Amino acid sequence: MxxxxxxxxxxxxxxxxxxxxxxxxxxxxxxxxxxxxxxxxxxxxxxxxxxxxxxxxxxxxxxxxxxxxxxxxxxxxxxxxxxxxxxxxxxxxxxxxxxxxxxxxxxxxxxxxxxxxxxxxxxxxxxxxxxxxxxxxxxxxxxxxxxxxxxxxxxxxxxxxxxxxxxxxxxxxxxxxxxxxxxxxxxxxxxxxxxxxxxxxxxxxxxxxxxxxxxxxxxxxxxxxxYWNRLLALLPWIFMCWALLSIILCTGYFTFAYYRRSLRHCVKRAIKNNAMEVYFQPIVSLNVDGQYEMEALIRWHSVHHGQVSPLVIVDMADRLGLIDELTWMVIRKVGDFYREYPLPLSDINISVNVDRHSLLKETFAPSLAGILDEYPELKGRLGLEVTETSALNAIDLPIMVSRFEHIKALGIHLSVDDFGTGYAGLDFLRRFPYDTLKLDQIFIASLKDDQFTRQILTSVTKLAKELNMKLVAEGVEREDQLNAVRELGVDRVQGYYFCRPLPKEQVIAWIEEHAAHMQQDSTRL
CATH class of the missing domain: 3.30.450.20 (PAS domain)
Incomplete structure (x- = not known):
């Protein structure tokens, strides 16, 4: 320091x-x-x-x-x-x-x-x-x-x-x-x-x-x-100008330095320079023979601001009009991850969070198709997690259904992230069911002591099965929460109980270690 x-x-x-x-x-x-x-x-x-x-x-x-x-x-x-x-x-x-x-x-x-x-x-x-x-x-x-x-x-x-x-x-x-x-x-x-x-x-x-x-x-x-006599006579004015210019230049420099160190500018520069990291958090199947999945999560340590919250990054990128660039950066890093570790990741799907307003844009699906051509490794293994931030109106709903059909045709899996806290309408789920529903961690945290929450999740679980959707419980941190979601019939879990978000080298090591433990447990059985 x-x-x-x-x-x-x-x-x-x-x-x-x-x-x-x-x-x-x-x-x-x-x-x-x-x-x-x-x-x-x-x-x-x-x-x-x-x-x-x-x-x-x-x-x-x-x-x-x-x-x-x-x-x-x-x-x-x-x-x-x-x-x-x-x-x-x-x-x-x-x-x-x-x-x-x-x-x-x-x-x-x-x-x-x-x-x-x-x-x-x-x-x-x-x-x-x-x-x-x-x-x-x-x-x-x-x-x-x-x-x-x-x-x-x-x-x-x-x-x-x-x-x-x-x-x-x-x-x-x-x-x-x-x-x-x-x-x-x-x-x-x-x-x-x-x-x-x-x-x-x-x-x-x-x-x-x-x-x-x-x-x-x-x-x-x-x-x-x-000339020189006149210049000597101007020396007091020259020194006054020197002092004024020094103040202006120093003020300008430190103002510019402050701006460059401001969070707004740093986020913009980091996105433009592809300088952010992507961590991966495993989604563990509770079935013995279940496959792993992972969620790609943005992480960024700023030189001037330290560790910046992902929520702050997303909010700032949205304000700067760079939310799509942020999404493409994360997807490309996922593609690089597949290329770097082809064998450990051969059977693992990875999902990326995407803003719903991005999906409404006509350019989103063509741009995504271009990235899939750039990274063939993503085809059939990339998923998009859509966070519901506002209710779909009568105009946006058919447009969203059309966008989803286009994206699904590319072989992309779709998930509803933080289900239960946003505006994911049942009518929309019936018209175009997602592949996966992810239960928000706020429900998981109160599942043990809140009977009303348990009843809600029981209904959601039944709905997901009727619509042939997978269920993932987010934010599972304790064993009692794990047992509670297991009783509800949820067979996929994401949370600190199993693994926190890790950089790519560490998450590969975790997968290999966890796979070895699972194999030993299977042998014992």
Whole structure:
């Protein structure tokens, strides 16, 4: 017992360990995969947001240039210079504005009158642009080496150019992409903004967006650093998930284990796996030269439930809809018994209990015939004991008679089991007499002291003889009961007085031993 408890405790510890191990593995896997998918989606989402933000930013830039151009003329007087200075002061981006003419010469700026020619490459882009606008990155004396230039020209030839630090173009997308993502913003082949120097890990994914109107390209990079930092931040949630999964898995396992150990499931599995045993109890003839018979009785020792009562097995099989499968299993085991011991069992009939509702099914007799073909040893030696559990109605009675005729045609003996406690009607016995009536043990137990019971059994015995039926007294356990049934004229006895139900090896040994005693008694006589 203590060994079983220790074994169960060891198994439970293993279950907890493996559930915990699997849970933490599954938690990391779920969060790792989920984070990977999330970051890829987030990369797409933020890249699109940055694209839209940059587009709006560029539109606002050219809207500002157009406003300056609309208020300008082909002169560079003090009022014009002041107007450019005010535009520079209020501009969120630009540090200097200039005006150029149809010949693409800058003639005025917020610093005063000037005379500078615009590069031919820029002139070509302005002329080829549908809206006569373009941007460029080049050196500037005002702001230093790398300066962002934007150009816009009115239809009449008056144009505006403005310059700004390159970082100002990236300001609109910094709040969207930083600090999580590394990105690079290029204009043509020159870099407007880049934080690539921050990359110290591998890349997971790269997204690129191109603005063809301005020759600007945005490249956003997803790094493994971001992935691992996010995963570390999720550790508390991972451990919470691990604890929850461990509880769920352990609960699920023990619930499933409980179900597998439940009587319902164990009975079902035992029937399906042909795992039950069949014991045999002899039916002894009181005549010196009488033959033996036996009844096959189901027995089952469950690993989880111990020895289970046959009544419980039959009841559970009936509830599970497996009562026929249980019957076929017992009959096949009887067939195996005949094959294993052909000589000792050559003259012995064996009966099997069968539910009456099974007999009413159209498939019962054909299935039984199939088993007889499978086990020819059963032909002429197999009997069915029918327990009467309810009265036959006007519809079932003729059906039952027809089924019995079919079964009898197969050479099967029929017996009424537990006669006197069920609903075996006399009318049915007269219409289709059984081969054997088995008197229930409840009558045998009270036979000695109950005169009314004795009168009933006397009538039953007379009825059986009139119908040419054999009589078997069940549950004979004492010698006084044996003498009482003998006085009634019952010549077949089943009960613990002679032999309890035994497994096949022991019942064969009992038969051989009892046959030897009978032979000795016959010799003495």
């Amino acid at each position: 203590f060994g079983d408890v220790r074994a169960i405790a060891f198994i439970e510890k293993k279950v907890f360990f493996f559930c915990g191990l699997f849970s933490i593995f599954l938690s990391f896997l779920l969060f790792s995969a989920g984070l990977y998918v999330f970051l890829l989606n987030d990369l797409d989402k933020r890249t699109n947001m940055a694209k839209n933000a940059l587009s709006k930013h560029m539109e606002s830039i050219f809207a500002e240039l157009q406003q300056v151009a609309d208020n300008s003329a082909l002169v560079c007087e003090k009022a014009d210079i002041d107007r450019l200075r005010r535009a520079t002061f209020y501009s969120p981006i630009f540090k200097e504005f200039g005006l150029f003419n149809a010949d693409f010469k800058v003639y005025c700026s917020n610093l005063g009158a000037i005379n500078i020619s615009i590069y031919k490459s820029i002139v070509s882009r302005i002329e080829n642009s549908e809206d006569r606008k373009t941007v460029s990155l080049m050196n500037s004396k005002t702001l230093g080496d790398a300066t962002f230039f934007a150009f816009y020209q009115r239809p009449d030839g008056v144009g505006v150019n403005a310059l700004a630090p390159p970082d100002s173009i990236a300001s609109s997308i910094n709040q969207i992409l930083l600090p999580d993502y590394v990105y690079e913003l290029t204009l043509g082949k020159q870099v407007l903004f880049s934080n690539r120097n921050q990359i110290v890990s591998d890349l997971i994914e790269t997204k690129k967006v191109t603005f063809d109107d301005w020759a600007i390209e945005l490249e956003v990079l997803l790094t493994t650093d971001l």
